[in-house]
Amino acid sequence: MRAATRPVVATPADAETGDAARSGSVAFGPLADSLGFHLRLAQIAAFEEFFAAFAEDGLQPGGFSVLITIRENPGVRQGILANALRIKRSHMAKIVQGFGEAGLIERRVPPDDRRAVELTLTEAGHRLVAAKMPKFLQHERASAAALTKDERHTLFALLRKLNGL
Amino acid sequence: MRAATRPVVATPADAETGDAARSGSVAFGPLADSLGFHLRLAQIAAFEEFFAAFAEDGLQPGGFSVLITIRENPGVRQGILANALRIKRSHMAKIVQGFGEAGLIERRVPPDDRRAVELTLTEAGHRLVAAKMPKFLQHERASAAALTKDERHTLFALLRKLNGL
DNA sequence: CATGGATTGTTTTCGAGTGGACAAAATTGC
DNA sequence: GCAATTTTGTCCACTCGAAAACAATCCATG
Numbered sequence: 001m002r003a004a005t006r007p008v009v010a011t012p013a014d015a016e017t018g019d020a021a022r023s024g025s026v027a028f029g030p031l032a033d034s035l036g037f038h039l040r041l042a043q044i045a046a047f048e049e050f051f052a053a054f055a056e057d058g059l060q061p062g063g064f065s066v067l068i069t070i071r072e073n074p075g076v077r078q079g080i081l082a083n084a085l086r087i088k089r090s091h092m093a094k095i096v097q098g099f100g101e102a103g104l105i106e107r108r109v110p111p112d113d114r115r116a117v118e119l120t121l122t123e124a125g126h127r128l129v130a131a132k133m134p135k136f137l138q139h140e141r142a143s144a145a146a147l148t149k150d151e152r153h154t155l156f157a158l159l160r161k162l163n164g165l
Numbered sequence: 166m167r168a169a170t171r172p173v174v175a176t177p178a179d180a181e182t183g184d185a186a187r188s189g190s191v192a193f194g195p196l197a198d199s200l201g202f203h204l205r206l207a208q209i210a211a212f213e214e215f216f217a218a219f220a221e222d223g224l225q226p227g228g229f230s231v232l233i234t235i236r237e238n239p240g241v242r243q244g245i246l247a248n249a250l251r252i253k254r255s256h257m258a259k260i261v262q263g264f265g266e267a268g269l270i271e272r273r274v275p276p277d278d279r280r281a282v283e284l285t286l287t288e289a290g291h292r293l294v295a296a297k298m299p300k301f302l303q304h305e306r307a308s309a310a311a312l313t314k315d316e317r318h319t320l321f322a323l324l325r326k327l328n329g330l
Numbered sequence: 331c332a333t334g335g336a337t338t339g340t341t342t343t344c345g346a347g348t349g350g351a352c353a354a355a356a357t358t359g360c
Numbered sequence: 361g362c363a364a365t366t367t368t369g370t371c372c373a374c375t376c377g378a379a380a381a382c383a384a385t386c387c388a389t390g
Contacts, residue, residue, distance in 0.1 A: 026249035029237035046201035072194035084191035
């Protein structure tokens, strides 16, 4: 904007400075064809939308996904849950400890394998998930609003295939 | 071990514990239709592939994307680069500082705006990017190997549209 | 100019997530 | 039965990245 017309006070040594110095547009080069890069951008946007919707509830994407999955799989073992959600076991231990102290989940040691921990939602946990689920579903419908319904469907199918699900 | 966790001895009343307790399969429920969840899974996989390919080179996805983009946009200002790559300015300051100390990039303060910093690759930076680029391009072709060429093309188009690029 | 506000990058502080060592329990092989 | 190995969760140290306060500089308006 302001840059295009302004003379650059470059010393001779600065002559090679490119156009991008002042313009707001950046060439992505090989990055424009990078799957990881595009996935990262998309995920950042998705998380920002999630936080915008759930900031007031103190919920994070990871934590909410843990609660949802425990509800869908009562008694699931902590390590299996971690594998399914691609959360490291050491991190899952922290998350589960926090939810346990918050009274949202119950940790039960099965008698036939006393190393393991089985997770279930407490009554409070069920209430929280039930209360937030409508907003979550609404948020999911609104995400990817830049795409048509068909495009969204195609994107999901491709991501599922990519993730082996 | 779990001194804090009182082992709850199972009684017949616990019989409602779900199938997931021991099975390795987990039902995802509403998560199966969550864009953010699928994006997260895909990105984790993509990053793991990147690290598997570049671990020996001590390169990280974010850092490499910064170097690539500086090469494509010599003299780009640090804040504009941060915006383009969706890296926070405070984080970009760290990254740029590290690369500067490593002798890979040069930070130049333009005389007409002495707040700004313009970034260019040093000779060593150019050599590093040039040396790693073939492996990067190879890695990009190999990623998303679970998809056909057409599917990959479609996925890219959808992600670009989703990201507004 | 001069002063108040906006922009740009840095620093500090904090939480999320990882990796590795560890302890307890289970399983396997002898 | 018993030792060695494996599995499961936890703890500790660390890195990556974000939020916010900060300093320096530029700009706009009088």
